[in-house]
Amino acid sequence: MAKEITPRSEDYSKWYNDIVVKADLAEQSAVRGCMVIKPYGYAIWEKMQHTLDAMFKETGVQNAYFPLFIPKSFFSREAEHVAGFAKECAVVTHHRLMNSPDGKGVVVDPDARLEEELIVRPTSETIIWSVYKNWIKSWRDLPVLCNQWCNVVRWEMRTRPFLRTSEFLWQEGHTAHATAEEAEARTRQMVQVYAKFARETMSLPVIVGHKSPNERFAGALDTLTIEAMMQDGKALQAGTSHFLGQNFGKSFDVQFADKDGSLQYAWATSWGVSTRLMGALIMAHSDDDGLILPPSLAPIQVVMVPIYKTDDERNAVLEKFEEISKALTAKGISVKIDDRDTLRPGFKFAEWEVKGVPVRLAMGARDLANDSMEVFRRDTLEKETMPIEKVAGHIPALLEDIQKNIYRKALDFREAHVEKCDSWEEFQEKIQTGKFLLCHWDGTVETEQAIKDATKATIRCIPVDSYVCEEKGKDIYSGKPSERRVVFAIAY
RNA sequence: CGGGAUGUAGCGCAGUUGGUAGCGCACUACGUUCGGGACGUAGGGGUCGGCUGUUCGAGUCAGCUCAUCCCGACCA
Numbered sequence: 347m348a349k350e351i352t353p354r355s356e357d358y359s360k361w362y363n364d365i366v367v368k369a370d371l372a373e374q375s376a377v378r379g380c381m382v383i384k385p386y387g388y389a390i391w392e393k394m395q396h397t398l399d400a401m402f403k404e405t406g407v408q409n410a411y412f413p414l415f416i417p418k419s420f421f422s423r424e425a426e427h428v429a430g431f432a433k434e435c436a437v438v439t440h441h442r443l444m445n446s447p448d449g450k451g452v453v454v455d456p457d458a459r460l461e462e463e464l465i466v467r468p469t470s471e472t473i474i475w476s477v478y479k480n481w482i483k484s485w486r487d488l489p490v491l492c493n494q495w496c497n498v499v500r501w502e503m504r505t506r507p508f509l510r511t512s513e514f515l516w517q518e519g520h521t522a523h524a525t526a527e528e529a530e531a532r533t534r535q536m537v538q539v540y541a542k543f544a545r546e547t548m549s550l551p552v553i554v555g556h557k558s559p560n561e562r563f564a565g566a567l568d569t570l571t572i573e574a575m576m577q578d579g580k581a582l583q584a585g586t587s588h589f590l591g592q593n594f595g596k597s598f599d600v601q602f603a604d605k606d607g608s609l610q611y612a613w614a615t616s617w618g619v620s621t622r623l624m625g626a627l628i629m630a631h632s633d634d635d636g637l638i639l640p641p642s643l644a645p646i647q648v649v650m651v652p653i654y655k656t657d658d659e660r661n662a663v664l665e666k667f668e669e670i671s672k673a674l675t676a677k678g679i680s681v682k683i684d685d686r687d688t689l690r691p692g693f694k695f696a697e698w699e700v701k702g703v704p705v706r707l708a709m710g711a712r713d714l715a716n717d718s719m720e721v722f723r724r725d726t727l728e729k730e731t732m733p734i735e736k737v738a739g740h741i742p743a744l745l746e747d748i749q750k751n752i753y754r755k756a757l758d759f760r761e762a763h764v765e766k767c768d769s770w771e772e773f774q775e776k777i778q779t780g781k782f783l784l785c786h787w788d789g790t791v792e793t794e795q796a797i798k799d800a801t802k803a804t805i806r807c808i809p810v811d812s813y814v815c816e817e818k819g820k821d822i823y824s825g826k827p828s829e830r831r832v833v834f835a836i837a838y
Numbered sequence: 839c840g841g842g843a844u845g846u847a848g849c850g851c852a853g854u855u856g857g858u859a860g861c862g863c864a865c866u867a868c869g870u871u872c873g874g875g876a877c878g879u880a881g882g883g884g885u886c887g888g889c890u891g892u893u894c895g896a897g898u899c900a901g902c903u904c905a906u907c908c909c910g911a912c913c914a
Binding site for chain 2 (some may be wrong): 374469498502516691710
């Protein structure tokens with residue numbers, strides 16, 4: 347495959363789109379800004395869903411489903427929330443079409459205008475809290491811990507596959523609690539679920555932290571985030587968990603009788619991750635040969651490519667593959683024997699590499715004679731020849747090693763591109779080269795905005811686990827006193 | 839919604855001063871190949887984004903329009 351584009355080149359966007367297309371993950375749909383997720387891409391998303399879903403359930407969360415359409419009036423109840431989403435809503439105004447009077451196609455039937463317009467959900471806080479009002483009467487009804495897997499629509503001006511599409515798939519959790527402490531604890535708990543998922547399942551190192559007020563979710567008192575670094579050094583917000591206070595409880599009049607008989611408003615959290623995680627996966631791990639998938643998300647973990655000239659050779663190799671396939675399947679490993687007769691081995695090698703399959707086994711007449719097999723790992727591109735009987739036993743440890751190695755590689759990359767910075771001159775230059783800069787910030791929206799206007803860089807988070815730096819200093823821009831360092835970066 | 843660009847085969851593109859539509863990849867058939875994206879031969883595939891105009895004649899010129907992409911503002 348041609349190696350014209352490298353991950354840190356200026357044409358990162360082209361490189362990314364190239365991988366999306368060649369790895370057969372997604373394609374552009376006829377609808378502007380929307381995306382068709384193809385079977386291979388969707389299989390990865392399904393694996394993400396299953397893993398996350400199990401993690402949610404371990405924390406007591408249950409799945410539910412709420413309507414796609416939200417009456418417009420619901421949005422006017424929470425002022426900050428509506429301000430955040432008003433500019434990007436798809437609105438349903440009619441419910442019927444009719445044949446065009448001029449005989450050409452169909453038109454909207456003017457008589458079918460809805461009395462109240464419906465908004466296609468950009469997020470479901472409003473409709474869910476309108477339902478919670480009926481569910482929550484007593485402290486005994488709390489907490490309510492619901493999650494839904496669904497699609498949402500945000501009519502963005504500019505779109506990019508997986509990272510920002512007009513419609514996207516996601517999961518949104520919405521919880522109601524009796525106390526602020528409990529809701530805040532849930533907010534922290536869920537961001538840690540996301541961090542664990544990113545690190546262990548996606549092999550993606552993330553920084554957990556608070557968003558600055560400027561970057562907070564519309565209507566939230568606090569937003570926790572996981573921030574990841576892509577291979578061009580830019581930041582990607584990969585998941586968020588919001589503490590919503592009593593904003594929605596009050597807006598939707600969700601009151602309950604507390605233990606002491608007093609009426610209280612419920613406390614809320616919401617948290618979500620989307621198909622944007624697919625974008626993160628692509629941009630964090632791929633190389634010039636295509637996608638590199640962590641084994642825990644790979645739809646196919648081991649692919650077997652037979653090499654042969656005659657039917658006899660083919661049958662002999664496939665027989666060995668079947669044996670190994672059975673042994674691996676018994677261990678819960680997903681295996682594919684690529685027995686397509688019309689393609690040459692070299693083509694198959696390249697194709698499975700683009701798709702990011704972690705391990706490839708190849709076997710031909712030469713190996714057959716030696717009772718050996720070639721084992722190839724996608725992450726390092728290393729080949730190893732080993733005796734056939736040892737292969738099945740070797741694979742589980744190899745997959746585990748690949749999983750860890752991909753994480754290690756991404757972590758090393760991030761470590762090499764994070765640094766402290768105390769000079770505004772240095773900041774302006776370094777931030778453009780793809781770095782996370784740990785800098786002092788005076789805590790004001792004005793300073794953050796001024797830095798953004800000057801450099802496009804934003805505060806990605808105020809870290810709570812890695813890179814925590816509680817030391818006094820002077821703001822990088824304003825020179826005013828600062829209590830701690832925060833993470834600045836240019837983001838997707 | 840501002841600034842820039844592009845619409846020609848499934849994809850990527852060429853098409854000169856206006857004169858009967860081309861290339862590469864992909865696709866179909868046959869043969870030779872098969873240990874890192876094979877090769878040969880023969881085929882199939884088009885409302886040149888749309889409309890209007892200029893002209894004997896428009897992919898090419900003009901006007902309008904639609905769509906897409908990139909850069910801004912917005913955003914997970």
